Amino acid sequence: MNQTMPPDQLMAVSVMGGLCCVLAGIGFVVVAIWMMRNRGQPPAPAAPLAPVPPSAPQPPAADFHLSVLALAFDGYFRAQVEGLVNAPPTTSDPVGSRVELVQRASRALLGVEAQWRHFGYGEKDLGDLTVAQQSYTSAVDDFRRRCNLGSDGGVLAVLTIVLCTRGRRLGVDRLDTRQQVHDLLADRLGLDPSVLLGAEVLWGPPVGGLTENAIRERFPEMHGLSV
DSSP states (O other): OOOOOOHHHHHHHHHHHHHHHHHHHHHHHHHHHHHHHHTTSOOOOOOOOOOOOOOOOOOOOOSEEEEEEEEEEEGGGHHHHHHHHTSOOSOOOHHHHHHHHHHHHHHHHHTTGGGEEEEEEEEEEESOHHHHHHHHHHHHHHHHHHHTTOOOSOSEEEEEEEEEEESOOOOOSOSSOHHHHHHHHHHHHTOOGGGEEEEEEEEESSSSOBOHHHHHHHOTTOEEOOO
16 A cells, blocks of 8 residues: 655655765765876875995905914923924925924924913014015014023023914914914914915024023013913
């Protein structure tokens, strides 16, 4: 059965429908105006990436390196060390024979490790070949002079290894640990002829021995090692 809406309800429905149409039209116009305004604008820039922190600077490689290692030990074992140091080289090549000299001296000192008493070490990076040669010659002359002062009747012998190479050798930051002395001598065992510029092994004194006082006076850079 069909029922007809009263006139007042019919008018209310018509008014509500008209309002909905008006609101929809207004929304469409607003959206269209917003799109037209933003059509020619560039997109917002992306947030910048966080900067990558720079890596820590690395120390430049040394072109040339001068090192002086001096070790005092019980002179009772001097003949044993001298026998190894003075052994004839196995090569006639002058560079190869100097490498063997350093290796024999290092091996001989490692063999009397229990007799080490004083230790001294110094090194210098050098960037110029001429300066490296001059520094090496000066170091050899200085330690030869000190070693040649003669015996004072003591019982200690000093063996000094002066070395000039291309590139840095193993160094130490302390002068009182036996392990560091051991590591230095082990490094010299691996010396290669391709990097050697100069090497000298010096005895102090040439004959006889030195007292503790003489070592402190002639080699002030040396420090005592615990037995």
